[in-house]
Amino acid sequence: MISLAGRDILHSWSKFVFTGIGLGLLIGVTLSMAGIYRGMVDDAKALLNNSGADLWVVQQDTLGPYAESSSIRDDVYRSMLGLSGVARAANVTYLTMQVRKGESDVRAMVVGFEPGQPGQPEYLVAGRQITRNHYEAVADVKTGFQIGDVIRIRRHDFTVVGLTRRMVSSGGDPMVFVPLKDAQEAQFLKDNDAILNERARTAANPSLNRPGVPGLLEAIQASQTSNRNVNAVLVQVVPGTSPEAVANEIKRWKHLQAYTRTQMEEILVAKLIATSAKQIAMFLVILAIVSAAIVAFIIYTMTLSKIREIAVLKLIGTRNRTIAGMILQQALGLGLIGFLVGKTAATFWAPIFPKYVLLEPGDAIRGFIAVMLICAIASTLAIRAALRVDPATAIGG
Amino acid sequence: MNGLGIHIEGVRKRYGEGDTAVDALKDVNMTVAPGEVVGLIGPSGSGKTTLLKCLGAVIEPSAGRMTLGSEIIYDDGWKIPDLRALRRDRIGFVFQAPYLIPFLDVTDNVALPSMLAGRSNKDSRKRAMELLEALDVAHRAKAQPSQLSGGEQQRVAIARALINQPPVILADEPTAPLDSERALSVIRILNQMAQQYQTAIIVVTHDEKIIPTFERIYHIRDGKTFEENGEGKKP
Ligand SMILES: Nc1ncnc2c1ncn2[C@@H]1O[C@H](COP(=O)(O)OP(=O)(O)OP(=O)(O)O)[C@@H](O)[C@H]1O
Ligand SMILES: [Mg+2]
Numbered sequence: 001m002i003s004l005a006g007r008d009i010l011h012s013w014s015k016f017v018f019t020g021i022g023l024g025l026l027i028g029v030t031l032s033m034a035g036i037y038r039g040m041v042d043d044a045k046a047l048l049n050n051s052g053a054d055l056w057v058v059q060q061d062t063l064g065p066y067a068e069s070s071s072i073r074d075d076v077y078r079s080m081l082g083l084s085g086v087a088r089a090a091n092v093t094y095l096t097m098q099v100r101k102g103e104s105d106v107r108a109m110v111v112g113f114e115p116g117q118p119g120q121p122e123y124l125v126a127g128r129q130i131t132r133n134h135y136e137a138v139a140d141v142k143t144g145f146q147i148g149d150v151i152r153i154r155r156h157d158f159t160v161v162g163l164t165r166r167m168v169s170s171g172g173d174p175m176v177f178v179p180l181k182d183a184q185e186a187q188f189l190k191d192n193d194a195i196l197n198e199r200a201r202t203a204a205n206p207s208l209n210r211p212g213v214p215g216l217l218e219a220i221q222a223s224q225t226s227n228r229n230v231n232a233v234l235v236q237v238v239p240g241t242s243p244e245a246v247a248n249e250i251k252r253w254k255h256l257q258a259y260t261r262t263q264m265e266e267i268l269v270a271k272l273i274a275t276s277a278k279q280i281a282m283f284l285v286i287l288a289i290v291s292a293a294i295v296a297f298i299i300y301t302m303t304l305s306k307i308r309e310i311a312v313l314k315l316i317g318t319r320n321r322t323i324a325g326m327i328l329q330q331a332l333g334l335g336l337i338g339f340l341v342g343k344t345a346a347t348f349w350a351p352i353f354p355k356y357v358l359l360e361p362g363d364a365i366r367g368f369i370a371v372m373l374i375c376a377i378a379s380t381l382a383i384r385a386a387l388r389v390d391p392a393t394a395i396g397g
Numbered sequence: 398m399n400g401l402g403i404h405i406e407g408v409r410k411r412y413g414e415g416d417t418a419v420d421a422l423k424d425v426n427m428t429v430a431p432g433e434v435v436g437l438i439g440p441s442g443s444g445k446t447t448l449l450k451c452l453g454a455v456i457e458p459s460a461g462r463m464t465l466g467s468e469i470i471y472d473d474g475w476k477i478p479d480l481r482a483l484r485r486d487r488i489g490f491v492f493q494a495p496y497l498i499p500f501l502d503v504t505d506n507v508a509l510p511s512m513l514a515g516r517s518n519k520d521s522r523k524r525a526m527e528l529l530e531a532l533d534v535a536h537r538a539k540a541q542p543s544q545l546s547g548g549e550q551q552r553v554a555i556a557r558a559l560i561n562q563p564p565v566i567l568a569d570e571p572t573a574p575l576d577s578e579r580a581l582s583v584i585r586i587l588n589q590m591a592q593q594y595q596t597a598i599i600v601v602t603h604d605e606k607i608i609p610t611f612e613r614i615y616h617i618r619d620g621k622t623f624e625e626n627g628e629g630k631k632p
Contacts, residue, residue, distance in 0.1 A: 001512045002505060011500035011541075312496045315455065316510045316557070317485020391484075392455035394496060395446060395569060 004313075004322070005329035012302075019298050020334055023291060024341020027371060030287045031346040032353070034363045037273075037280045039356035044268040046166050048261060053118045053234035054243045056259045057089075057250055064257075065094050065232040066170050066264075067272045072256065074184070077233045083249055085241035090117030091230040093183045096173055099143075100152035106143050108176045109169040110153060112183020118234035121177055127162030133179050138162035142174035151176060154186045170272045172355045184230065288374060291338075296378035299331045303382035307389055314391035324383045331379035335371045342367075401464055402597030403429040403452070403565055408461030408471075409620075410447050421447040423620035425461070429597040431564065434587050436608060436627065437601045439617035445601045448617065449567050452599070453488055454480040466564030485514055489558025489596070493570035495550035497542035497557075503529065504538045507556040514561055521560070528556040531593075532586055548579040552586065559590055566590075566598040577606040581632040584610050588631065607632075 009016050047066070056065065057072070057080060064070025080089035093112035098105040113119035115130045121138055127147045130136040137158035139145040151158045158178055167175040178186075202220055203209050209217045235250075235258075237243050247258035259267065303310070310323060343364060350357040410422040421444045429435050439445050450456040452463065454470060463471040465487055470477050477483060484490075497506045504525050511521035529535040532552040537545055545553065551571060558566050568587065572580035584600075584607050591598050602608065612629035615622050 002501075002509075002518060004500075007505070008500040308496060309498050312498065314481075315453070315484060315490055317481050317513050319481065319513075322513075390455070392450050392453075394492070395450055395453060395455065395490070396492065 001322075003329070004326040005333065008306075008326070009330060009333050015298075015302070016330075016334060016337060019294070020337030021341050023294055023334065023338030025345060026287055026291050026294070027338050027342025027367065028345030028349070029342075030284060030291075031342055031359060031363065031367055032350065032357055033280045033283050033287075034367070035346065035350060035357035035359045036353070036355055037277055038358035038360055038363065040170070040172075040273050040276060041269055042358050043166065043168050043172070043356055044170055044273065045265065047168070047170070048264055048268070050122045050164075050167055051092075051119055051234055052122055052236065054237045054261060055235035055247055055250070056264055057233040057235055057254075058231070058257050058259070060255055060257050062257060063267050063271065065092070067267050070231050070257075071229045072231075072233065074228050074230045076230075076254070076256065079254060080233055080235055080250070083246065085237050085246045085249075086235055087238045088118055088236040089233050090114045090119050091180055091232075092119040092234055093180065093187060093231045094169075095183065095187050096169060096171065097153070097186075099176060101144060101149070106145075107173050108139075108143055109171075109173045110183055110186060111175050111177045112180040112187075112230070113177060114180050118236050121162075121164045121167055121175075123164065124162045125165045127160070129162055130177065130179060131161075134182055135159065136161050136179065138164060138177040140164045140167045140174035140176070142168060143176060145176075153178065153182075156182065156186070158182070166356065168356070170268055180230070184228075187229075288370065291371070292374045292378045295331055295334055295375050296381050298334065299327060299379050299382040300385065302330070303327055303386050307386075308394070310386050310389045311391055311394035314389060315394040320387055323386050327383050327386055328376060328379050331375040331382075332372060335375035339368050339371045342371075401467060402431045402433065403427065403599065404462075404464040405452070406462045408448070408451060408458045408463060410444070410451060410456070411459045412447075421620055422451070422458070425617070425620070425622045427599075427615055427622055427624075429565075429599060431595040431597050432591050433613070434584070434591050434598040434600060434611065436611035436614040437599055437617060438603070438608065438614055443617045444620045445617055446569065449569055449599070449601060452565070453490060453567050454483050485510060486561055487563050487565060489561070489563045489566040491551075491554050491558050491566060491568040491571045493573045495542070495547075495554035497550060497553060499542055501542075502538070503534065503540050503542065503545070503553050506542060506553060507560055510557060511560045524560055525556065528559055529553070531590075532556050547574050548582070551575065551579075551583055555583070555586060555590070559594065559596070562594055562596075564595075564597060566596050568598065568600045570602055570604070571600060572602065572604050572607055580604060580606050581610070585632045 058064035058070035059072050062068045062070045074091050077089040077091050080086050094109060096109045099108050130138060135158050137151050137160050139160050141163050145160045147160055149160045208220050237246050243260045247260055250256055250258040346359060350359055405425055405427040408422055408425040412419040412421055425448060437445055451458045457476060458471055460473055504522055507525035507528060508521035511524060512518060529538055534549050534552050537549055542550060572583050587598055590596060609628040609630045610632050611627035614625045614627045616625060
């Protein structure tokens, strides 16, 4: 027996190819959506891996530092170092802001860290780590900066000495690493007018500007402009120690929140990315319905245009099963063309996306199965129409 | 030998029920011997198509008895169970329009009923080629149906009707779209095939050009058949 479906596809191949391409672009979008979600999860994991921490210590009752703002005093890390099981502890700050790149602005997450301590980017793709305590920066390649470029953050210029790859915030903004002190300053640094204003106001306050107390006003003004807060303390535990035990210790005694790596992953993936994931899931559902509608419509109209041939096929003794199989195979053929086009398109355009798109083979396989199921379901409408055709109509009137 | 040809006795067909019922066939009696081609002629609405549909096993008569080849296919309410296989193996259909399958080439259009009956593609195509040669369209074997002339398409349709060597061929106005030369050539082919394969053939027609070619003609009027001897001028 010859393949009726195959012959029909060859006969009207242009219809199949063009519909297949249209469907394929939809499938490509679907695969990319899944890829964007996978990319977000992967970015989050890369972010956690590269910070080199076992514990994130943040303000009590917050989900900081990535999912919620957290502020703690910058001397907290010292008390961490005193705990048993803690190998290293260091302050970090995170602030998403516009940084100046030549004539334009780049949105970036500025990370303040102490060179050589947890929080320092682990892998550089070019250049070196920061060695000076001021005005050097390591930037992610996504910022567009190159080694030797100058980044302007607030009122200070930083020279780029190293480059990282795939260091992005959970919002997708590339990171710029600067020394902690500079970052703290940038976070709370006010512009000149604001400082002059504040100084004048302090000076005008008689309780702060007392005659006969030399140096008081200056001390107050200095404390107002300097910043003694950080967003989190990153802790590395002594090898062999359980991070959970140390985290419990910190929570019990220090009135702080401490998250282990698994908890942090949970926060990033389940809480922060959850909304995006739902959004993407919503899109996937809509795209699946649209694809099903397209396949159903095309296969249905193609079947209706063949009613006479189907009646003849039935009259000369073709089984219903053979006719249903022909329509089903055509729908699956359309799905196959669509999937191949979609997979190719998604692979081709993934690198052009501003966010990282991770196309997992597992998603491709799941996508393929879904496409085939959708096509099979979509063909039922046409199959029912074909099975209702009365062979007597071939004999006519 | 292909059995007994076609034998129809007292066949009746009523469409619908009650007040709106139509008695399309009231008393139909026909016999067509193997190797014979008979004409079936009647005015519009007389029941010709209804009779072909009953014989073609796509609708069921209301009463009577029908024998195709060596098999009783209908007997007063009883019918053979597998009508689909009956149509495939025992009846060839030729229509006014050829109704070829547009996505199969000429050879496969002819070979299809044989493949459906479970014979191999190779054997089916070999047999199709023989028929196409006999019908003088073998040179178009690889063409698509849309590339053929009307007469060529009709000959391909006849080849398709013949491939399973059915004891019966039912032809509904097979010459309507053809000029008189081609119409006569189709009748010549049907006669030849009837002889060669001992097939019983019924040709429903209005076509004045071909009526004189039949040796026997059945007239159907108001659902009843009358037999008449034709002129039998073999084309
Ligand atoms: N499905 C049906 N339901 C009810 N009545 C029908 C049906 N099919 C045919 N008839 C009626 O049965 C009668 C015979 O119809 P039939 O189609 O057999 O005529 P015909 O001889 O083929 O006519 P024509 O030469 O116009 O094709 C007509 O009165 C027709 O209206
Ligand atoms: Mg009719």
